[in-house]
Amino acid sequence: MNIHSLIQFLVVLEECRKPETVLSEFSHVVTSYGFQYYGLLRYTKQTDDLASMMLVGHWPEKWPQVYISKKYVLIDPAVRYLAHAQRPFRWRESLAAFRKDPHYRRMDQMVADAHSHGLKDGYTFPIHGRSGIIGKMSVGGRSVDLSPVEISLLDAVARKLFWRLLDLRGESSLFESPLGVDTRMTRREMEILQYLAEGLTSVEIGKRLQISNHTVDWYMNGLQDKLKAKNRQHAVAVAFRHGLIM
Numbered sequence: 001m002n003i004h005s006l007i008q009f010l011v012v013l014e015e016c017r018k019p020e021t022v023l024s025e026f027s028h029v030v031t032s033y034g035f036q037y038y039g040l041l042r043y044t045k046q047t048d049d050l051a052s053m054m055l056v057g058h059w060p061e062k063w064p065q066v067y068i069s070k071k072y073v074l075i076d077p078a079v080r081y082l083a084h085a086q087r088p089f090r091w092r093e094s095l096a097a098f099r100k101d102p103h104y105r106r107m108d109q110m111v112a113d114a115h116s117h118g119l120k121d122g123y124t125f126p127i128h129g130r131s132g133i134i135g136k137m138s139v140g141g142r143s144v145d146l147s148p149v150e151i152s153l154l155d156a157v158a159r160k161l162f163w164r165l166l167d168l169r170g171e172s173s174l175f176e177s178p179l180g181v182d183t184r185m186t187r188r189e190m191e192i193l194q195y196l197a198e199g200l201t202s203v204e205i206g207k208r209l210q211i212s213n214h215t216v217d218w219y220m221n222g223l224q225d226k227l228k229a230k231n232r233q234h235a236v237a238v239a240f241r242h243g244l245i246m
Helices: 004-015 019-030 063-069 077-082 091-097 103-114 150-168 187-195 202-209 215-227 233-239
Strands: 037-042 054-058 120-127 132-142
Touching: 004 019, 004 077, 004 202, 019 054, 019 150, 054 091, 054 150, 054 187, 063 202, 077 103, 103 120, 103 150, 120 215, 132 150, 132 233, 187 202, 187 215, 187 233, 202 215, 215 233
Parallel strands: none
Antiparallel strands: 037 054, 037 132, 120 132
């Protein structure tokens, strides 16, 4: 593979003056490497709507609808792995990391579903800010083996592309303002958040922690206030976004 195309893209990116030109150049580079699909997402405190978080995306037909309808975001191994990832990772590595997780079977089913839609394998490149994960770039489709140098260059592409698109759209300020949420959690709050992310109800969480379901609800009300969340599902999404749970 030709690493010069990645280096050239990093140079050309600074000269692009329109988002459409950036996306055209990016699509060309990604497909030249053999990847069929890609996505660049931003994580903001204003919303947990996947469509509004997508800066650019090209995915298999119907896969986004399947992903949303089956609520795969709650158990997607790549999303959960992203919560504590410091470096780029391959999708199959993220699944292997949760082999002992109680939700591993559902994760495996999600991966099989993704395979059936043409997402055989891929890579995710975390984009960090002072508040933690603020975005990610994913590329995938057929299985492609990247060298360490290519991974490093694509990691640089992810960061440069992310900020260049935000600058051209005048949206950089979204990540240059205070967080707006309180991410300081007690041990009990962290326990409840983790169980909630695993799909447990208040009654089930109460049994695990040997407290009443009313006490669990009381904690959850406090968590929603801290995270500025509209409901429990939104609280889980915000917690994932800020790396509080994985």
